[in-house]
Amino acid sequence: MTIINLAEKFSMFSDRWSPKVIAEMNDYQFKLVKIEGEFVWHRHEDTDEVFIVIEGTMHIEFDEHMLTLEAGEMIVVPKGVRHKPYAEDECCVMLVEPRGVVNTGEADGDLTAENDVWI
Secondary structure (H helix, E strand, O other): OOOOOHHHHHOOOOOEOOOEEEEEEOOEEEEEEEEEEEOOOEOOOOOOEEEEEEEOEEEEEEOOOEEEEEOOOEEEEOOOOOEEEEEEEEEEEEEEEEOOOOOOOOOOOOOOOOOOOEO
């Protein structure tokens, strides 16, 4: 059991859209990611995805609407729901998802990050 300081972990990287694992619980990983600009439309067919905004503001577009999350807010995106996160300015986010989830879901491309990168 180790205390994890989120600010310290966020200071260890600067790349965008590349989640870093900071802890595991059962088969779930807690990941930190810095986002800025546009991501890709994608979905995760087999799992829900949790976004917790630690610092900044992020938006998530869905087929029918858009939501805005501020620091201290979170959302669970149900499995199979197509979505596109984006942030106008840098935003620090924690993701909670099962081990092995690819950040771009089925939409493989330039923003697909290496999986299981620990900091």
